[in-house]
Amino acid sequence: MELAYQKRTQEELRQELAALRQRFDALKAKDMKLNMARGKPGKAQLDLVSDLLGVLVTPEDCISDGVDARNYGELSGLPAAKRLFADILGCKPEECFIGGNASLQLMYDTISKAFTHGLLHSKQPWSKLPRVKWLCPAPGYDRHFKITQSFGCEMITVPMTPDGPDMDMVEELVRDPEVKGIWCVPKYSNPDGIVYSDETVRRLASLKPAAPDFTLMWDNAYCVHEFDGDFVPFSDILTLCREACNPDMVFEFASTSKITFPGAGISVMASSVDNLKYMEKLAGIQIISYDKINQLRHVKYLRDKAHTLELMQKHAAIIRPKFACVLRHLEEEIAPLGLATWQKPKGGYFVSVNTLPGLAKRTLALCKEAGVTMTGAGATFPYGVDPNDSNIRIAPTLPPVEELEQAMEIFCTCLRLAALEQLIKE
Amino acid sequence: MELAYQKRTQEELRQELAALRQRFDALKAKDMKLNMARGKPGKAQLDLVSDLLGVLVTPEDCISDGVDARNYGELSGLPAAKRLFADILGCKPEECFIGGNASLQLMYDTISKAFTHGLLHSKQPWSKLPRVKWLCPAPGYDRHFKITQSFGCEMITVPMTPDGPDMDMVEELVRDPEVKGIWCVPKYSNPDGIVYSDETVRRLASLKPAAPDFTLMWDNAYCVHEFDGDFVPFSDILTLCREACNPDMVFEFASTSKITFPGAGISVMASSVDNLKYMEKLAGIQIISYDKINQLRHVKYLRDKAHTLELMQKHAAIIRPKFACVLRHLEEEIAPLGLATWQKPKGGYFVSVNTLPGLAKRTLALCKEAGVTMTGAGATFPYGVDPNDSNIRIAPTLPPVEELEQAMEIFCTCLRLAALEQLIKE
Numbered sequence: 001m002e003l004a005y006q007k008r009t010q011e012e013l014r015q016e017l018a019a020l021r022q023r024f025d026a027l028k029a030k031d032m033k034l035n036m037a038r039g040k041p042g043k044a045q046l047d048l049v050s051d052l053l054g055v056l057v058t059p060e061d062c063i064s065d066g067v068d069a070r071n072y073g074e075l076s077g078l079p080a081a082k083r084l085f086a087d088i089l090g091c092k093p094e095e096c097f098i099g100g101n102a103s104l105q106l107m108y109d110t111i112s113k114a115f116t117h118g119l120l121h122s123k124q125p126w127s128k129l130p131r132v133k134w135l136c137p138a139p140g141y142d143r144h145f146k147i148t149q150s151f152g153c154e155m156i157t158v159p160m161t162p163d164g165p166d167m168d169m170v171e172e173l174v175r176d177p178e179v180k181g182i183w184c185v186p187k188y189s190n191p192d193g194i195v196y197s198d199e200t201v202r203r204l205a206s207l208k209p210a211a212p213d214f215t216l217m218w219d220n221a222y223c224v225h226e227f228d229g230d231f232v233p234f235s236d237i238l239t240l241c242r243e244a245c246n247p248d249m250v251f252e253f254a255s256t257s258k259i260t261f262p263g264a265g266i267s268v269m270a271s272s273v274d275n276l277k278y279m280e281k282l283a284g285i286q287i288i289s290y291d292k293i294n295q296l297r298h299v300k301y302l303r304d305k306a307h308t309l310e311l312m313q314k315h316a317a318i319i320r321p322k323f324a325c326v327l328r329h330l331e332e333e334i335a336p337l338g339l340a341t342w343q344k345p346k347g348g349y350f351v352s353v354n355t356l357p358g359l360a361k362r363t364l365a366l367c368k369e370a371g372v373t374m375t376g377a378g379a380t381f382p383y384g385v386d387p388n389d390s391n392i393r394i395a396p397t398l399p400p401v402e403e404l405e406q407a408m409e410i411f412c413t414c415l416r417l418a419a420l421e422q423l424i425k426e
Numbered sequence: 427m428e429l430a431y432q433k434r435t436q437e438e439l440r441q442e443l444a445a446l447r448q449r450f451d452a453l454k455a456k457d458m459k460l461n462m463a464r465g466k467p468g469k470a471q472l473d474l475v476s477d478l479l480g481v482l483v484t485p486e487d488c489i490s491d492g493v494d495a496r497n498y499g500e501l502s503g504l505p506a507a508k509r510l511f512a513d514i515l516g517c518k519p520e521e522c523f524i525g526g527n528a529s530l531q532l533m534y535d536t537i538s539k540a541f542t543h544g545l546l547h548s549k550q551p552w553s554k555l556p557r558v559k560w561l562c563p564a565p566g567y568d569r570h571f572k573i574t575q576s577f578g579c580e581m582i583t584v585p586m587t588p589d590g591p592d593m594d595m596v597e598e599l600v601r602d603p604e605v606k607g608i609w610c611v612p613k614y615s616n617p618d619g620i621v622y623s624d625e626t627v628r629r630l631a632s633l634k635p636a637a638p639d640f641t642l643m644w645d646n647a648y649c650v651h652e653f654d655g656d657f658v659p660f661s662d663i664l665t666l667c668r669e670a671c672n673p674d675m676v677f678e679f680a681s682t683s684k685i686t687f688p689g690a691g692i693s694v695m696a697s698s699v700d701n702l703k704y705m706e707k708l709a710g711i712q713i714i715s716y717d718k719i720n721q722l723r724h725v726k727y728l729r730d731k732a733h734t735l736e737l738m739q740k741h742a743a744i745i746r747p748k749f750a751c752v753l754r755h756l757e758e759e760i761a762p763l764g765l766a767t768w769q770k771p772k773g774g775y776f777v778s779v780n781t782l783p784g785l786a787k788r789t790l791a792l793c794k795e796a797g798v799t800m801t802g803a804g805a806t807f808p809y810g811v812d813p814n815d816s817n818i819r820i821a822p823t824l825p826p827v828e829e830l831e832q833a834m835e836i837f838c839t840c841l842r843l844a845a846l847e848q849l850i851k852e
Contacts, residue, residue: 038498043485046496050485053719059476070472070687072464100526101717108712116541116553116577127542127553143711150711151542261496264719285569285576286534291527291717293479293690 004338005419017420020413024370027410032371034407039190039349040398041262044318049260049311055300062293069292075284076276077268081295085268087305088224089254090236095270097280100290103255103267107217108147110251110269113282114180114213115151120248120278122213126151126180135173135182137165139352139380139391141190144183144219148382155382158182160189162343164196167203174209181215187234188222191352191380191393193345195232205240207249216241216250223254224309226347227316227323231309238270247272256298258315258349259308266290266298322396322404326351329408339419351394352380359418360389366414372407430764431845443846446839450796453836458797460833465616465775466824467688470744475686475737481726488719495718501710502702503694507721511694513731514650515680516662521696523706526716529681529693533643534573536677536695539708540606540639541577546674546704548639552577552606561599561608563591565778565806565817567616570609570645574808581808584608586615588769590622593629600635607641613660614648617778617806617819619771621658631666633675642667642676649680650734653742653749654772657735664696673698682724684741684775685734692716692724748822748830752777755834765845777820778806785844786815792840798833 005013056062062069065079076082077098086093099106110119115132118125126132134153136145137160148155156173158165164186173179184204186196196204204216218237226232241250248271256265271279302308327344330353334340340355355363360377367374375393378386394411396404431439482488488495491505502508503524512519525532539545541552552558560579562571563586574581582599584591590612599605610630612622622630630642644663652658667676674697682691697705728734753770756779760766766781781789786803793800801819804812820837822830 040498043494046488046494047485050488050496053487054480054483057480059473061479062472062476068469068472070476070689072466072683072688074689102713105713112538112542112712116538125553127551146711150708257498261719262498263496263500263715264717282576285572286538287528287531289689291690291720293687294717294720 002336004336005423006338010425013420013424017417017424020417020420024366024413024417027413028370030371030406032406032410034372034399034403036395036398036407037373037375038398039258039395041258042318042398042400045315045397046261048314048318052260052297052301056293056297062296064296064299067292069296072288074289074292075287076280077290078292078295078299080299081266084299084302084304085254085270088308089220089252089268089270091238091252091270094273095238095276097269097271097276097283098290098295099267099269101257101264101266101294103219103221103253103257103269104143106267106269107144107219107253109283109286110217110279111147111151113279114215117282119213119215120275129178131178133176133179135165135170135179136382137183138382139191139393140183141185141219142375142379142384144217145382148183157382160192160194162194164189164194164200167200171203171207174207174214177210179209180211180213181217183217183219185219185221186237187220187232188225188345188348190221190348191350191391192343193348193350193352194343195234198235201235201237202240205237205246205250206244207246214249218250218252220252220254222258222348224305224312225258225349226312227319228346231312232347238272242272248275251275256302259311260298260301264294266295319397321401323351325401325404326394326396326408329412333412334415337416337419339415349395349397351396353392353394354390355392355415356419357388357390358422359415360386360392362418362421363392363411363415366417367411370410370414372410374411428762430762431849432764436851439846439850443843443850446843446846450792450839450843453839454796456797456832458832458836460797460825460829461799462821462824462833463799463801464824465684465821467684468744468824468826471741471823472687474740474744478686478723478727482719482723488722490722490725493718495722498714500715500718501713502706503716504718504721504725506725507692510725510728510730511680511696514734515646515678515694515696517664517678517696520699521664521702523695523697523702523709524716524721525693525695527683527690527692527720529645529647529679529683529695530569532693532695533570533645533679535709535712536643536705537573537577539705540641543708545639545641546701555604557604559602559605561591561596561605562808563609564808565617565819566609567611567645568801568805568810570643571808574609583808586618586620588620590615590620590626593626597629597633600633600640603636605635606637606639607643609643609645611645611647612663613646613658614651614771614774616647616774617776617817618769619774619776619778620769621660624661627661627663628666631663631672631676632670633672640675644676644678646678646680648684648774650731650738651684651775652738652773653746657738658773664698668698674701677701682728685737686724686727690720692721745823747827749777751827751830752820752822752834755838759838760841763842763845765841775821775823777822779818779820780816781818781841782845783814783816784848785841786812786818788844788847789818789837789841792843793837796836796840798836800837
């Protein structure tokens, strides 16, 4: 077993650095171009689901519950698509609004409409308020943070715990009426892969915020996305909020982006019937309906939750070796040296590595130099600033395993180099 | 030839009323349910284009210019989709941003972002301004007016002429810096079916608005939608604006909603490269890309402008008899009585009828009573208020011709009844 860097002498560290620089140069000379920047499914996953392309062929195929999916109409989506998502999420069909190929768009539009028109319980549009504060459990999803940043929210970082966001802090913060909401990825959180505990979920549903229009933005992006083991049941947040007398406090989002095609799936916004009624009045100005043909394609292809879970096991078989590869490299090469810690997720799309303070940016700069693009350092924190310069999100699904092996060799080399550069005194 | 109602005696009018009431009751007794409320293509048109469903089948089909359309990425759309729309609109591919199934959404989002973030030349987001005024050529498209109404714009009605909006008035109004834009449907305007004259288009492109972020919202919804005669070439507004030193003043919109599937087409926003660069920064927060699989489906199905025009002639063959039916009924039954005037469009989706003042609401109420739903009276004016209660939009494309014959019989009967009720003195 290798000795942790912190326990080595300066001379030993210098020797290690010289050896690693040689290794780095050799890797760099291979002139690779690998991308682990985003949670993009790989080609094998795309091919796995490409039968989706052919499930609707004739005009007759396009009729669903008496609706011709080809024509205008049905703002909130096909009833069959609502039933599908209700089955998957554990809510009711009438609580589902079906979107286009991006749940991100539904989230953005919800925040945007809060600013331009206000939500159901808003006294005025948020654009009229002097300040809007927003809770950001971090590390978290960069695209969430960019939305609230784009609208000028004052983002407040809430630390993540192994059970989800620090709830003592959340409960305290929501007593401020300027705090209007919180981003949550409750199952296989982005990037940590943490599943919020029952207690955390219950406490979130039972919040007593000062703002009447406080909103849980519940991005259930990985609701059926186990890659290691069976499907893990998860409470329906709409029911919990209703039972806690907060029926209109939550908007839940999900999509098929990592079930079928990332760029051509369908999405859902689930919320109370009253919330949807209010939001549909606003959405009806913006769109006549999202693409119902693609909704129907998905209904025919995925059928129901049980059939969807079968498909997810096939995805799991493809991506499980990739996660195993990442974890093996980390455990063999980084763990003994004491340079970082990480969760071992059983679902989702990421491995979140927390290096010793001050190593993330340098590690990723070195990776880039060697041809491996990763999510930018800091991206997992509000405003893109990681106070410890420590969190690195690894997204292993896009490259084939062979390339991933190389990418992880580069990553581990770069992390070690960054640590050595820091530890060696001039 | 029948005598115009205005020239008849009260006694003659009473006799006519009695006869028409009988006819109305007989029609009502048929218990029909016909819908001419929206410009919805009919089933024969949907069937015409349903081969679109099957053009992409295998994983290999999904690659376009080296991009896998199934995966994330390419915010502004597939290069091939940009080339297709550039060919159709006469602009450049790099001036095209490809959207989802609704150009309406692209329009809404443009206005929404103007309010929340401002446009390229805005000094501040419009939500920070005390007042935003907007020019609305009327009669016009109700969904346009609802967008600007929803954002609280003060809408100013600009009368339509046979050449397009009253340009003297527009040129005068844009000297007010609070006037931020104008809605235009330049070819086969909704609802009049008017094609803006070259002179009008040139004057619009050459406007000298006081507001640096004044915006032409150029909804070229019917750019290739001739149903009577050959394709009519139309100037590229982006070129004209550039030549008039207004390169960033225009956003043009179009879609395949009435070329392929109304509910599952693709859309485009065309604008200067600088405008798109600015807007893509904002759009990149909202979406990763619109559905590129559907973009590629359309590229393979429509190919280019020439092939698209061939398809439009097949649509024309289906809808031409419907417009002929509407015009025949109006000419035979309404023209001699002097109750209304109308344009005879050669493209687009509507016939716009201007009744004598005060007859529109009553006519449509009677239609509804007899089972025919039409676009609500007033819908073609800002705030849904037609000052003369005169304009009625007939959308003949959805019903089969047989049903349209009945619907038009009902419509003409109802218009005559409404006129008689007004003319007869108690």
